[in-house]
Amino acid sequence: MEQLLHYCWKHKMWPLEGLQTTDGREVVVVDPGLHNHNSGPDFFNAKVKIGGTMWVGNVEIHDKSSDWYLHGHEHDEHYNNVILHVVGVSDREVQTLAGDFVPQMCLTVPSSVHDNYAELLRTDAYPPCYRIIPELTRLTIHSWMAALQTERLEQKTIAIQQRVKDAEGSWEDAYFQTMARNYGFGINGDAFEEWARHIPLQAVGKHRDDLFQIEAIFMGQAGLLEPDTIPVQYRENALKEGYFTKLRNEYLYLAHKFSLKPMDASLWRFLRLRPQNFPHIRISQLANLYYERRAGLSALLDGKDVIELSAMLHTQVTPYWETHYTFGSESIRNAKSLSPFSINLLLINTCVPMLFAYGRHSMKEELCDRAFDILEHLKAENNYIIRMWKECGLSVETAGDSQALIQLKREYCDKKECLRCRIGYEYLRGAHELKTNN
Helix, strand or coil, rough: CCHHHHHHHHCCCCCCCCEEECCCEEEEECCCCECCCCCCCEEEEEEEEECCCEEEEEEEEEEEEEHHCCCCHHCCCCCCCCCEEEEEEECCCCCCCCCCEEEEECCCCCHHHHHHHHHHHHCCCCCCHHHHHHHHCHHHHHHHHHHHHHHHHHHHHHHHHHHHHHCCCHHHHHHHHHHHHHCCCCCCCHHHHHHHCCHHHHHCCCCCCCCHHHHHHHHHHHHCCCCHCCCCHHHHHHHHHHHHHHHHHHHHHHHHHHCCCCCCCCCCCCCCCCCCHHHHHHHHHHHHHCCCCCHHHHHHCCCCCCHHHHHHHHHHHHHHHHHHEEEEECCCCCCCCCCCCHHHHHHHHHHHHHHHHHHHHHHHHHHHHHHHHHHHHHHHCCCCCHHHHHHHCCCEHHHHHHHHHHHHHHHHCCCCCHCHHHHHHHHHHHHHEEEECC
């Protein structure tokens, strides 16, 4: 398998002596080179001594020598500087576009590496390499977790940058959409982001001193001010109470004024949803947050630490929703403020990524540093992924830890990318050395 040949070459998993080209010349690998993930030879700037002569150049790796021609390298000048062709099976000589024959060397993947890699791929339990985790050094775990944490933030930055692009360069709109998405707390994330795209912040800003008008626009753009969106059993009561009708009339006026079109209300999901997570409750909380000028980018950038940012996000519903979960359905009076748990998740998934992304955009390293610092001062998430890693012996103390491990599970374990994972590397290398020593 070509992937394993790449892996063994990159991590120097070959005999200390006895390497030779297919025509019998001794090979000493001084430096395997830099792994190239783009087009061109597989490894750049390798240093290889062949038959006593030191060569500096590129290395290409294939399962079989004939793959050189299968991939058309003999017509590509980028392969003229290949100093060694590493293959699993040598079935023919190869030449460059310049007409030079390329030295070739057969590399055998150690059976232990091959067997353990096969085990990683076929194991359904996560993580398949769990046996080696307790044996890893703290430095190995810490360095990998730090890299995963950064990787996750960079991944979220790409999503934020796309929102900025879609919003014609508005970071304010992108922040509001990011926050709204995370107000969906998973189940309604897509619907909330779609809703946020339907909110014209500039238009709403002209009425931001009137909470009722803000809520009218927010509810109306969510498609929730149409009578047929109210469950039949509550519809009569909702119309009798009057608040729904009052909001609807105000929205119709504002919709005409600003040429507003609501989203498709069928996108909202209610099945198996806790009442406190109903869209009506979350939208009312967001209306309050916007009214109090705590839903803007400037408020985020002014927050220096977890305490200030938590206070910024703290919000509750407008009076009607203290006794309702949907229009017409009365409940026990409850302020329905965001719980500390919810605020913690919003800090992790909204504030931290936005600080990091905006820091990269504005070239303000202090914002990126603040993002990492906040992660280290937030509580770790508690979900099935985190509990799984804890059972394997990993310490999960902060949100930085939990974000790293979510990234590890989703981008490496789920995708069977064991060869790119440092734990996978230690598993393969450790198993290989153990069997070799025995």
